[in-house]
Amino acid sequence: MKTSNNPLRANRSSFRRLIALLLSLVLVLLSSGVTWAQAKVITGSKEKAADKSKSKKASSDEVNRPRDYRSANFLLHTDLPKDEADELLKRLETMISLISKYWGRPNKQPLECFVVRDLSVWPQGAFPPEGLAKIEEGAGVTLTQTRVVRGTGEIVGAKATVYAVANRGIPQHEAVHAYCGQNFGHTGPIWYSEGMAEMGQYWRAGESRVNCHPEAVRYIRNSEPKSLNAIVNAREITGDSWENYCWRWALCHLLANNPNYYDRFRPLGLGLLMDKPDATFESVYGSMSKEISFEYLFFLQHFDLGYEVTLTAWDWKSKFRKATSSVPVTCTIEANRGWQASKLLVKAGEVFELTAEGSWQLSDDGSLLNPFGEEAESPKPAKEGATTNKPNKLKKAGGKAESKTEELPTMIPYRSPFKSGQLVGVMFNDYELSEPFAIPSDGTFTAPADGQLFLRCEESWNKLADNKGKVSLKFKLK
Ligand SMILES: [Zn+2]
Known part of the structure; x- marks a missing residue:
């Protein structure tokens, strides 16, 4: 990782990098029936009001140059001070171990993340335009390149790179996309990929309580609830607004934790991540959609920090009957x-x-x-x-x-x-x-x-x- 911010050197090196990229692309195209396709997973949970202060320059006078940090599953390029970079890696490792256990697939190769606190200390050309744009707006993006067999479309390799501001939550959110992109080749439909990425940042081992950003609680409780259909079937775009991220996350949290639905949620998710045609919300939950709608609405109406969907799951199984004077x-x-x-x-x-x-x-x-x-x-x-x-x-x-x-x-x-x-x-x-x-x-x-x-x-x-x-x-x- 370069630490120079000499624009001339940076421009020269990004030019060299571009040539190298083009060359390798041509080589890949020529050498086999395998092609690279760039799939952009643009996320950018817009930063939440309460986090804004954190996106500003580090308060200390000392300037932190971008450096590389490594852990078992991550290669982190960041201008965060060492202690914060170490802390971030620790959080990312905890999360990756939880999500790879959940999806039953260990992470195969390190996930590369650029995490930026102060853009001015980075060399020009350090980021591709999509990455730079998201960082400038205080958000994040994950770019995934997949290698597919021409003709069959079979994915034979994937490489995901995260570009994110150093706000708490955003690097974790993007790292979930990167894990999915790199290990499955897909991240699923928007409601699932964004809902699960938001879950990634709140996930705690063995814990099903609501433990999200307080801003999300206030927003959900003060808004007209969004219907299940509006979340699952809407043609929404990724990175649209943090408000939409709240609804998607709430739905994923409910389905992943409520005993009425979690059995089917994991296989559905795996099917979505593997792009299986029969893995759709309708095919898996269609017969339960009234029940899910009811419980989802109930969850939103009673939503608060500490709320547990495991303790409030609706009992759809008990048989009800009339009482008589002799048979109570x-x-x-x-x-x-x-x-x-x-x-x-x-x-x-x-x-x-x-x-x-x-x-x-x-x-x-x-x-x-x-x-x-x-x-x-x-x-x-x-x-x-x-x-x-x-x-x-x-x-x-x-x-x-x-x-x-x-x-x-x-x-x-x-x-x-x-x-x-x-x-x-x-x-x-x-x-x-x-x-x-x-x-x-x-x-x-x-x-x-x-x-x-x-x-x-x-x-x-x-x-x-x-x-x-x-x-x-x-x-x-x-
Ligand atoms: Zn996202």
Whole structure:
């Protein structure tokens, strides 16, 4: 990597490089039936407002010349200071190990990345025009050259190069494209390639919580939700806007993590990356499109940092039936899940006798609550050796009751007319939900509308994971 910024030398060398490129192209064309085709994967998640400061020149007076850094899977050319370059390589390596495990294909050859903080310290001609343009607009691009067999179109080799500004997230996003381009020869349709590249920058091992840019949460919660069809079938262009990237990422996050859909998502993705003709969203998910639309909309409406699609996946499998006076319908509702099937099918106005047993807590050391959100009258028996009936409080006093993952801030304040810990219900009918309602504690339940009754323990949607306990319910027609 040259570090000179003498324009004459740079021009001469880029001219030499051009000649060399042309020569090698001619040689390849002449030597076999294999041709090089340049496929541009133009991405450029437009930089987010909150990141702008980071694209400015390094604040220190010292000028960092571009240098080369290597790790197992990357060749990084960057003007970042060494400590930041090392940190970036570490993040890229973590990500590449996660995504190559996910797609089941180890990265074959180093991915080359140009990561720019201060364009003025780079020699002229250091970047191809597409790369330079994206860097100038504060974004990134991945250029992939594929070698294909003339006639059959079979891909026999690929080389991807990333050009990106040093903003947190963008090099990682582009590196996902580079991995896909280089190892599969394709990156898939826009919704998949951009959605998964965005996932790449947020991916954490064994973690399915929403952990994205706070700006994305605010945008999604304050916008009219984009329909599934608009995302999957729209003729959108890559690099269009960071707002569109949010929707694509949210869809990929849902499909990759929700147990109703993840089994089919990985093979679909592999098919898309290998450009298999039968790998389309419609062919894989067509029969589930109503369910996905419903869950996607629900996800967007309750979207926040810390929201877990694994805990809020809709129960499409439970069978619902009517209760009679002699054959009740019973169910168990867990405190740490979203809406759960009561298995009770109702008509508006039907009155049921309801018994509710059990208790729950809204955090490790929270009070024990009955199903109606009141402090439980008969607390759990004290654990062996404990002298108090609040064993968790004792544990905390011992100093080690911290949860394993740090709590993410709530971006959108959760407002609810119900008491925390109250058993609440919602009617599901033809993929529509009623307004939620509290289940009264007086032992009767009157169905407010026709449909299937779903229940949950009232709590912020992004704080379900640390809830404990469950309640058992019995509905008998009066
Ligand atoms: Zn992209």
